[in-house]
Amino acid sequence: MRTVFSIPLVVAASVFLFLAAPGRAGAQTDCLACHSDAGIQDASGHSVGVDAPKFHSSIHGSLQCGDCHAAIKEYPHPDKVTPVQCETCHADEAAGLVGSVHASRAEHPCTSCHGDAHSIFPKSDPKSAVYPLNVPRTCGNCHGNGEMAKKHGLNNVYPLYLDSIHGFALSKEGLLVAANCQSCHGSHHILSHKDPASPTYKASVPKTCGNCHAGITADYMGGVHGKAVLAGKLDAPVCSDCHTAHAIEQPTASAFRMQSTPICGNCHKDKFSTYRDTFHSQLGSLGGYVETARCWDCHGAHEILPASDPRSPINKANLVQTCGRCHAGANLSFVQYQPHANARNRKLNPALYFIRLFMNLLLASVLSFFMIHTILWLIRSRYDQVKRRKAEGGKNA
């Protein structure tokens, strides 16, 4: 019978395996011999266990441990090892982080967004922390924390987003196209909205929103506000000035209609004040009555054009049609109504000014005369009453 293994061959194989071992340090099987124990901890008490099946299914599952934990060359390895450097492979993402608001690696390690290092999934995978439907929750881990927001001088926008039309579309409808945090802010190279390079910088907002809302943005860019912003006049409103950035509501819903006119009024103060004097505003200010005209019902919302523009809904030639949308039967005389008449301005609205003056004088004179008349009468009647009761021997009052 021939021996299958000669002694020298066994020795040679053992030596080969032994010598080869350092080069293969970090092979999954070797490391998992210890690290698959979920309870295993390092000297400072942090868990260093790895969920092997989960890791195998993750995007890095085919890598060897040593590919990332490159500092570990042999077993036993030191208690303290240098942290994993993701940028070894992910150089573009690391470059993006430079200069961003999350640039500090100590404060914002990759895992703070991508989750547990051993269960990272591609962003198209619903298990991924950066899967579109999971992004708000991932960002909310920090940004949903009021204390954290306060510390960094940020508005606590996470709850606002969740209740917004985008948040609802994402969380209730599961729409992958619904804007999540990174749709507007980007992912690795997130910049402050004060930074002109940021997609949330005021002048860039229309383009950012236009990534999805292309039609509206085109309308907006054709209107007075869009043209002003394009010309560098950043006092003009961009999308977020009217719709807000995070608490965006369905603009046709009554909640938005009820609160919306003051938004335009923030800048158009004189127009807002004269609007408030009108029936449109008086009716529209109170709970639940949403039908009366708001600013954009007449002026348009996105492609706002000056009255001189023949395409403007408030151009003289279009008024019958514009007013007629609510007021059936509106005619040329009807549309002479001034929705921003100022009864306090004699030059602009003389007829209205004098009518108001007359009414006020009437009110003041009638009331003052009868006020004096009544007070004198009261005093005299009381005087007589007291005198009479005294004479009758009763009490005074």
Next chain:
Amino acid sequence: MPDMEQAAVASGEPAGAQERYFVRFTRAQRYMHAVLFTTFLGLAATGLPMRFSQSAWARRFASGVGGFGAIIFFHKLFAVILTLAFLIHVREIFQRALVRREKGIFWGPTSMVGNWKDVKDLFGHLRWMVGLGPKPQFERYAYWEKFDYWAVFWGMVVIGFSGYAMWFAPFFARFLPGWALNAVLVIHSEEGLLAILFIFSIHFVNTHLRPDSFPMDLVIFTGVESEEEFKTKRPMEYQRIASEGKLETRISHAPALWLTNFSKVVGTIAILIGLTLLVLTLSAYFGS
């Protein structure tokens, strides 16, 4: 007033023990006042939130009654009822003037139309208030009551017309210039404000809250007043009727207890609502 005699005869209530009671207002007149003050309170309560739509109380009230749709609905409803009452009143005037040819409706002691005596009474009354003369002897309607009547009459025409012009703006625009549509809101709200301030302060005090009538003059509810009250408040009317020998035709009975109590409750509620609205109006007017 022929109705007075009928009312006196028709009243079947038990007679008062000692005092005699005289009819002052017919049933129709009392109903007219009731319709007038309930719709007026309703119009004021629903109109003021619109006038002061920026006030917190206006918004709370609006949402409390079901939003602005409800407010405008009730405002229009009360307006239509009041308009009907106004038209019925105008029809009655025409009937009495043209059909029954009552001359007294436009002149004479029982007319609502002002006359020279009213001017003298006004100055005489003012002189009496400051202690410079005797108290004037008032007829059936004193000058301030005529003013109340004409203020309401003019107010209903002005407020009513401007209100309907807003309600049916496209229709009115067929024969009104465009700026008139701006003017009607100013007129409507200022005249409404005047009416509210006047009724809830001047009318309330002159007619109900002054010491001679405090806390309220029930005659507009019960229709009758005691002989003593009649004599003191309207001495000339009393003397005139007495000299004509017609006192008997006006004699009625003391109002039934239920009617007095009912009138007190309704009157108190109306006055309290009015005073509340007055305070809200003043706070909104001077607060804004």
